[in-house]
Amino acid sequence: MSAVLSRFDRQLVVWIAVIALATALLLAFSGPYTISIAVGLFTWMYLCVAWNMIGGIVGQVSFGHAAFFGIGGYVSTYLATSYGISPWAGMFVGGTIAAVAAAAVGYLPFRWNLSPLVFALLTLAFAYVLEFGVGGIRALGGTNGLYAKTIGTSFWDFRFVEPGAFLVVIAVMLCLLLLVVSVIYTGRTGFFWRAVHDNQAAASAMGLNPFSIKQRAFVLSAFATALAGSFQAQFVGFIDPVSMFGIEITIFILLFTVIGGAGTLIGPLLGPALLFPVGESIRVYLQDHGGGALHHMLYGVVLVAVILLWPGGIVAGLSRFGVSRGRLRLPKPAVAPQRSPAAVATTGPENILQVRGLRKAFGGLIAVKDATFDVKRGEIFGVIGPNGAGKTTLFSMLGGFARPTSGTIVFEGRETQTLAPFEVCRLGLARTFQIAQPFASLSVREVVAAAALAQDDLDDPVAFADGIIAQMALSARCDVKSADLTLAEQRRLEIARALATRPRLILLDEILGGLTPREADEAIENIRRIREIGVTVLVIEHMVRAVMALCDRIFVLDAGEPISLGTPEEVRRDKRVIEAYLGGSA
Amino acid sequence: MPSADLLLQAVVSGILAGGVYSLVAVSLALVFGVMRVLNFAHGDLLMIAMYGVVVLNREFGLSPYVAALVILPLMGLLGMLLFQFLIKPVLGSSPLTQAQLTIGLSFVIQSLLLIVFGADLLNTNTSFGDLSYHFHGVVIGVPQLIGFVVSLLVCGLLSAFLTMTEIGHRIRATSQDPTMAWLCGVDIKRTQLMVFAGCIAILAIPAGCLMTFSYVTPSTGIRLSLLSLLVVVLGGLGDLRGAFVGGLIIGLVESLAAALLNNPASPSLTYLVFGAALLFRPKGLFGRGSNA
Numbered sequence: 001m002s003a004v005l006s007r008f009d010r011q012l013v014v015w016i017a018v019i020a021l022a023t024a025l026l027l028a029f030s031g032p033y034t035i036s037i038a039v040g041l042f043t044w045m046y047l048c049v050a051w052n053m054i055g056g057i058v059g060q061v062s063f064g065h066a067a068f069f070g071i072g073g074y075v076s077t078y079l080a081t082s083y084g085i086s087p088w089a090g091m092f093v094g095g096t097i098a099a100v101a102a103a104a105v106g107y108l109p110f111r112w113n114l115s116p117l118v119f120a121l122l123t124l125a126f127a128y129v130l131e132f133g134v135g136g137i138r139a140l141g142g143t144n145g146l147y148a149k150t151i152g153t154s155f156w157d158f159r160f161v162e163p164g165a166f167l168v169v170i171a172v173m174l175c176l177l178l179l180v181v182s183v184i185y186t187g188r189t190g191f192f193w194r195a196v197h198d199n200q201a202a203a204s205a206m207g208l209n210p211f212s213i214k215q216r217a218f219v220l221s222a223f224a225t226a227l228a229g230s231f232q233a234q235f236v237g238f239i240d241p242v243s244m245f246g247i248e249i250t251i252f253i254l255l256f257t258v259i260g261g262a263g264t265l266i267g268p269l270l271g272p273a274l275l276f277p278v279g280e281s282i283r284v285y286l287q288d289h290g291g292g293a294l295h296h297m298l299y300g301v302v303l304v305a306v307i308l309l310w311p312g313g314i315v316a317g318l319s320r321f322g323v324s325r326g327r328l329r330l331p332k333p334a335v336a337p338q339r340s341p342a343a344v345a346t347t348g349p350e351n352i353l354q355v356r357g358l359r360k361a362f363g364g365l366i367a368v369k370d371a372t373f374d375v376k377r378g379e380i381f382g383v384i385g386p387n388g389a390g391k392t393t394l395f396s397m398l399g400g401f402a403r404p405t406s407g408t409i410v411f412e413g414r415e416t417q418t419l420a421p422f423e424v425c426r427l428g429l430a431r432t433f434q435i436a437q438p439f440a441s442l443s444v445r446e447v448v449a450a451a452a453l454a455q456d457d458l459d460d461p462v463a464f465a466d467g468i469i470a471q472m473a474l475s476a477r478c479d480v481k482s483a484d485l486t487l488a489e490q491r492r493l494e495i496a497r498a499l500a501t502r503p504r505l506i507l508l509d510e511i512l513g514g515l516t517p518r519e520a521d522e523a524i525e526n527i528r529r530i531r532e533i534g535v536t537v538l539v540i541e542h543m544v545r546a547v548m549a550l551c552d553r554i555f556v557l558d559a560g561e562p563i564s565l566g567t568p569e570e571v572r573r574d575k576r577v578i579e580a581y582l583g584g585s586a
Numbered sequence: 587m588p589s590a591d592l593l594l595q596a597v598v599s600g601i602l603a604g605g606v607y608s609l610v611a612v613s614l615a616l617v618f619g620v621m622r623v624l625n626f627a628h629g630d631l632l633m634i635a636m637y638g639v640v641v642l643n644r645e646f647g648l649s650p651y652v653a654a655l656v657i658l659p660l661m662g663l664l665g666m667l668l669f670q671f672l673i674k675p676v677l678g679s680s681p682l683t684q685a686q687l688t689i690g691l692s693f694v695i696q697s698l699l700l701i702v703f704g705a706d707l708l709n710t711n712t713s714f715g716d717l718s719y720h721f722h723g724v725v726i727g728v729p730q731l732i733g734f735v736v737s738l739l740v741c742g743l744l745s746a747f748l749t750m751t752e753i754g755h756r757i758r759a760t761s762q763d764p765t766m767a768w769l770c771g772v773d774i775k776r777t778q779l780m781v782f783a784g785c786i787a788i789l790a791i792p793a794g795c796l797m798t799f800s801y802v803t804p805s806t807g808i809r810l811s812l813l814s815l816l817v818v819v820l821g822g823l824g825d826l827r828g829a830f831v832g833g834l835i836i837g838l839v840e841s842l843a844a845a846l847l848n849n850p851a852s853p854s855l856t857y858l859v860f861g862a863a864l865l866f867r868p869k870g871l872f873g874r875g876s877n878a
Contacts, residue, residue: 061682114868117624117681121819124812125861129854136851143850247808251689258686293697293804300693307687308675 009182011266016175023171027164035163041276042170048257048268050224056262058217059197064123067130068098068222070244072229077146087158091230095223102222110214131245145240158234166235186329191450202437204421206451207501259306261313265326330462348412352377352505352536358407360393367393369560380537382551389557391540399431400424430503434510436490438483445478451500472496488519505536512543591723596845604837605734606792611817611829613785619761619824620781623684627692629810635793636802643710650710654794658787665786669779700804709801733795816860822870
């Protein structure tokens with residue numbers, strides 16, 4: 001029981017209580033007019049919470065949520081008027097259709113990893129296609145719109161005489177949505193959403209699949225949005241393309257959410273709660289006094305002011321009063337962290353990695369030319385070369401971040417050159433980044449835990465993560481935001497994140513660069529310890545001295561071409577290596 | 587299926603309208619190129635100029651073209667103020683924050699104009715508004731033709747300015763690589779201010795042209811904003827040549843869609859074409875746009 005209760009975010013529980021109380025008070029003391037304003041407010045809050053899942057927390061801004069809202073409204077109304085199907089059932093049919101539509105719209109931009117701006121405009125275009133398209137379909141009433149069925153008597157007709165009944169329905173919908181969001185956010189998925197939002201490349205290097213994470217959040221968000229569309233159609237009793245698909249709906253959702261704080265849990269509730277009642281009062285007051293658009297102007301001015309003053313929205317502005325964006329919840333580890341994590345299985349082929357004729361061309365430039373080498377299980381293998389030798393390109397290909405022009409990479413008997421980074425990672429090949437990839441909003445412990453949580457077969461991911469944090473000497477800094485670490489600490493965090501994916505081969509990209517001699521010595525010790533637990537290590541390094549001291553075998557690249565391969569002693573004596581580093585033979 | 591004459595008419599009107607879109611889009615693309623801000627209020631600023639033209643025409647009887655020239659420096663001033671107080675503070679923050687800010691601006695402009703002018707359609711009185719040429723069954727309106735020619739001319743001048751003058755070189759350098767340009771001694775902030783003010787000032791010209799054959803309401807702005815945004819993204823963000831060609835294409839598609847699908851659903855075709863183009867050429871028509 002307490003496990004379930006711990007999944008409810010405290011701030012959201014407060015809001016749920018407030019919503020329930022407000023509903024009760026309104027029903028007891030207010031007239032139909034105030035209640036219908038409250039219905040509008042709750043609808044906007046619901047829409048903002050739904051949009052915020054993909055647009056705020058995952059960070060893929062959709063400009064087309066009106067499309068899903070409209071799909072919900074049109075499907076339920078059409079099914080009810082033409083086939084007599086209860087709008088309650090139509091609501092879920094609409095939600096499902098909206099979910100399928102979202103999966104279709106999001107598929108290519110997410111799969112091809114197009115820029116968020118392309119995704120935003122694609123969703124915008126989708127909403128317009130529907131707005132105008134529906135206007136041309138006579139069965140859906142064209143531009144004239146459709147009327148919902150006249151008021152029936154049974155609950156299944158979803159048409160109530162009392163606006164109070166609608167208030168109860170939307171309040172229940174809003175509370176349920178908040179509970180769903182809370183449970184998802186405080187579970188594994190919350191970590192994944194935030195990780196993808198903060199740093200997609202590093203998230204893939206944890207073994208997370210950004211495509212499916214974004215796709216699922218988008219589908220869920222669209223489903224929830226469509227339910228509100230069905231509700232709105234029943235509440236108003238009439239729908240037309242502009243009121244259901246119009247750009248204004250999306251703009252209002254964005255505006256309220258951004259003002260409240262996009263990406264935070266309570267921002268999408270706070271924004272509408274503060275603005276909508278004021279805006280509506282102004283609108284109604286001015287309607288009686290001639291004017292009209294002043295409430296829109298108020299919204300616009302507040303939006304501009306909030307962005308200039310508190311770029312994170314009101315929630316960010318209130319952060320010093322203890323308002324937070326919503327905490328991720330780490331499950332309690334069952335056992336105390338172990339200082340030395342369990343050894344990694346060392347069975348399997350002797351050559352853990354086989355690289356054959358690997359080549360990468362950028363136009364006419366050949367960055368890596370026919371690299372061929374094997375990495376033996378349990379060794380520390382070094383790749384060195386002067387600037388521009390193609391080390392990092394080679395590295396990106398091994399990690400799945402760049403696709404080779406030709407050649408093969410075989411990891412433990414499996415070809416990996418066509419796999420995505422997260423797939424490579426899941427096979428047991430992890431990497432660090434030369435430029436440390438911080439997660440702006442995650443703490444050290446959250447980053448490592450997220451990587452451990454991404455592994456499906458760990459019994460106690462948090463204890464495992466804590467063990468790695470201790471091993472990397474980051475325990476004292478585990479609640480610091482990862483972007484606030486020193487350079488040496490960020491490098492250790494990179495390694496910790498990679499180790500948390502339980503790799504059998506770890507690729508370390510120039511982790512000594514920029515460190516003081518003392519820090520470098522510590523880092524070298526660290527690498528040796530990684531090997532001792534059974535992880536094979538491949539280092540790419542600029543500091544030749546360190547590599548010579550550390551590695552069992554070394555592969556030397558120059559201007560994309562492999563020029564030497566052997567033990568440090570052999571490489572040191574190789575004429576071509578000396579030439580490459582010291583210039584042509586005189 | 588509509589007749590060949592009708593299609594030809596649609597092609598001609600589409601290209602004529604597209605020319606004006608091109609000019610609006612080129613100025614939006616230039617703003618994006620130089621400061622990486624996607625301005626969602628561009629059409630609303632154009633709308634301000636259109637209302638300005640209407641006022642000058644109705645109060646002082648100025649021809650829309652003359653009115654445009656009067657408004658041009660005022661728009662430049664407005665652009666300067668907006669840059670200083672709104673755009674500059676958000677330079678460098680996330681593209682979506684910037685988009686949000688300009689959406690807020692668009693909201694303010696739209697409601698302000700609604701309060702001042704009301705929701706009615708407004709147009710100008712000109713002596714030549716109804717003149718047209720007939721050419722093998724195709725009707726070419728004189729104001730549309732002038733608008734097209736003037737837009738093309740301004741685009742040409744702008745292109746010459748950017749490629750042939752030193753200031754133009756500075757602007758292009760800033761757009762290609764702000765850091766390098768800064769290291770080479772270009773005053774980035776001043777260049778950005780100049781470009782923003784200049785691009786807003788230029789909007790007076792399409793405003794004057796549009797008001798000779800079209801009308802304006804407070805919701806014109808958002809339509810034009812989205813349209814020019816579409817064109818700029820289609821052409822490739824920051825790619826001026828792409829924006830120019832994109833404008834002609836969108837004008838053409840819009841007009842052909844209306845002719846082929848004589849029904850309220852026709853604009854959806856434009857957005858379908860746009861969506862498909864975006865998916866398969868995410869870096870724009872010429873593949874040279876920034877991936878933002």
